[in-house]
Amino acid sequence: MDMDKLVSLCRRRGFLFQSSEIYGGLSGFWDYGPLGVELKRNIREAWWLDMVTAHNELVKSPGAPSTYEMVGLDCAIIMHPQVWKCSGHYDLFHDMMVDCRQTKHRYRYDQVRGRWAEHRGQRVFIATVAEHEAEDMSQRAQKFFKLRAKEADQIVWQGETTSLDKVKDLSQVFAPEATEIGTLTEPREFNLMLETCCGAIKSDENKAFLRPETAQGMFVNFKNVTDSTRVKIPFGIAQIGKSFRNEITPRNFTFRSREFEQMEIEFFCHPDTSREWYEFWRDRRMAWYTSLGLASNRLRLREHPPEELSHYSCGTADIEYAFPFLPPGEFGELEGVAHRGDFDLRSHMEGKLVKNAAGCLELELGADGKPVQKGSGRDLTYRDDISGERFTPHVIEPSAGADRATLAVLCEAYTEDQAPDDKGAMQTRVVMKFHPRLAPVKAAVFPLVKKDGMPEVAKEIYAALKQRFIAFYDEKGAVGRRYRRQDEAGTPFCITVDGQTLQDGTVTIRDRDTLDQSRVKSADVVEEIARRVEG
Numbered sequence: 001m002d003m004d005k006l007v008s009l010c011r012r013r014g015f016l017f018q019s020s021e022i023y024g025g026l027s028g029f030w031d032y033g034p035l036g037v038e039l040k041r042n043i044r045e046a047w048w049l050d051m052v053t054a055h056n057e058l059v060k061s062p063g064a065p066s067t068y069e070m071v072g073l074d075c076a077i078i079m080h081p082q083v084w085k086c087s088g089h090y091d092l093f094h095d096m097m098v099d100c101r102q103t104k105h106r107y108r109y110d111q112v113r114g115r116w117a118e119h120r121g122q123r124v125f126i127a128t129v130a131e132h133e134a135e136d137m138s139q140r141a142q143k144f145f146k147l148r149a150k151e152a153d154q155i156v157w158q159g160e161t162t163s164l165d166k167v168k169d170l171s172q173v174f175a176p177e178a179t180e181i182g183t184l185t186e187p188r189e190f191n192l193m194l195e196t197c198c199g200a201i202k203s204d205e206n207k208a209f210l211r212p213e214t215a216q217g218m219f220v221n222f223k224n225v226t227d228s229t230r231v232k233i234p235f236g237i238a239q240i241g242k243s244f245r246n247e248i249t250p251r252n253f254t255f256r257s258r259e260f261e262q263m264e265i266e267f268f269c270h271p272d273t274s275r276e277w278y279e280f281w282r283d284r285r286m287a288w289y290t291s292l293g294l295a296s297n298r299l300r301l302r303e304h305p306p307e308e309l310s311h312y313s314c315g316t317a318d319i320e321y322a323f324p325f326l327p328p329g330e331f332g333e334l335e336g337v338a339h340r341g342d343f344d345l346r347s348h349m350e351g352k353l354v355k356n357a358a359g360c361l362e363l364e365l366g367a368d369g370k371p372v373q374k375g376s377g378r379d380l381t382y383r384d385d386i387s388g389e390r391f392t393p394h395v396i397e398p399s400a401g402a403d404r405a406t407l408a409v410l411c412e413a414y415t416e417d418q419a420p421d422d423k424g425a426m427q428t429r430v431v432m433k434f435h436p437r438l439a440p441v442k443a444a445v446f447p448l449v450k451k452d453g454m455p456e457v458a459k460e461i462y463a464a465l466k467q468r469f470i471a472f473y474d475e476k477g478a479v480g481r482r483y484r485r486q487d488e489a490g491t492p493f494c495i496t497v498d499g500q501t502l503q504d505g506t507v508t509i510r511d512r513d514t515l516d517q518s519r520v521k522s523a524d525v526v527e528e529i530a531r532r533v534e535g
């Protein structure tokens with residue numbers, strides 16, 4: 001699938017716009033248009049319904065070690081700065097970056113890649129961040145060696161494409177977009193948290209951060225939730241909300257944004273069963289994506305090797321999707337499912353924790369022997385009423401991105417096929433094949449012509465549908481053109497009022513994917529659409 005076509009459809013049909021577009025846009029920020037807002041809302045609502053509302057705590061879910069409960073939270077975006085010091089974000093939430101002294105561009109160290117090229121004894125590392133790195137590298141090498149395209153074969157390429165961290169001497173690197181060699185600085189740490197200031201005076205004391213994840217709100221409210229409800233371990237807290245990261249190189253449409261939405265669960269369980277719960281959530285979350293129509297051959301579950309695990313995690317799997325903007329065979333993360341042990345609750349009780357030589361978590365002490373960062377001092381342990389045992393719960397965290405899920409659904413839906421036009425001639429049509437549950441508009445209603453009482457009947461059907469679903473009414477232009485517009489919007493069903501309606505009270509329902517048209521009584525349309533949408 002051609003990503004440019006999808007990006008242009010998203011803008012043209014109102015799925016996604018660049019933020020502040022009339023001022024030239026702001027990198028890493030996006031606005032959802034009228035169709036996009038409904039699509040993303042449907043994804044969020046499907047998640048909340050499937051994970052929280054519809055979860056039955058009385059019945060054991062398939063594959064779960066036992067029954068469990070689920071509750072929700074909606075926490076503030078700005079939290080006490082100590083939260084980020086204890087969580088480790090203040091010190092550890094950073095990317096390594098390099099700056100180009102010539103172009104003033106900044107790159108993520110791990111995202112700059114390149115290959116050694118040699119011509120007449122001069123050897124240089126041609127660096128790039130482009131998706132089509134092979135073509136880009138060849139053109140940049142020609143530019144560097146001042147060669148014409150037909151002289152490109154004089155360049156001797158050495159070794160395979162590698163990441164910049166394999167290059168010891170940055171003075172030999174021809175940086176992306178630069179025109180001179182050796183313009184990159186040594187890599188430096190760059191904290192990804194966006195800062196703000198609370199209160200009238202801009203001082204260090206008033207410094208605050210926009211949350212880089214929703215998770216911490218659920219940890220710091222652990223006690224509030226158990227004290228204010230009757231939930232017992234095992235239980236999960238769910239939250240959907242905005243998060244912010246000052247990404248060095250936001251790119252690939254909404255994939256890496258600076259403002260994005262997360263759908264996170266913090267699942268609290270007994271340490272003895274945490275491994276089983278981790279496996280349950282990993283498999284359950286993977287199945288959720290296929291249930292929403294993502295093709296299983298474009299999805300994969302990748303368990304992290306031990307050396308790739310976060311400082312707190314004893315097991316993590318990523319659910320990944322083969323986004324079309326990635327090179328063939330590469331996948332991008334949709335969701336991480338992490339076994340976080342007792343790291344988070346202990347951090348907020350005790351203070352900043354580090355792993356000791358034996359791999360156990362302990363309070364980090366400064367040179368003076370005092371904790372570098374104290375915790376809240378509150379008791380965040382849990383007492384089991386029946387056994388009387390007191391313990392610090394372990395946490396399993398399925399953490400999904402609402403924008404990445406939306407992007408994957410958009411990529412998956414984009415289809416070009418052949419369909420007859422008004423005159424019966426086959427034409428290429430663009431159709432967004434969304435799962436009916438996710439489609440922004442569930443049904444469109446058309447009078448075949450704007451006379452003979454057809455608009456009146458169509459408007460009545462439209463009004464009835466709108467009580468249950470997002471519906472659309474259109475009476476302008478040839479009916480074939482109206483179908484095409486709905487195909488591009490991904491509307492699964494189009495209802496047409498025609499001459500026969502006026503005689504026998506039936507209308508046609510056209511199926512977006514099969515193009516089948518069946519007749520139903522106009523009085524039954526709402527129930528029929530409900531049956532088809534809800535399955």
Ligand code: GAP
Nearest residue numbers: 213215255256257260334335336399400401404
């Ligand atoms: N609490 C754990 C956590 O935040 P993460 O892997 O950093 O883990 C979870 O983020 C999910 O949030 C990712 O799998 C992705 O879907 C989404 N996400 C993270 N950074 C993002 C960004 N810059 N733009 C869009 N989505 C992002």
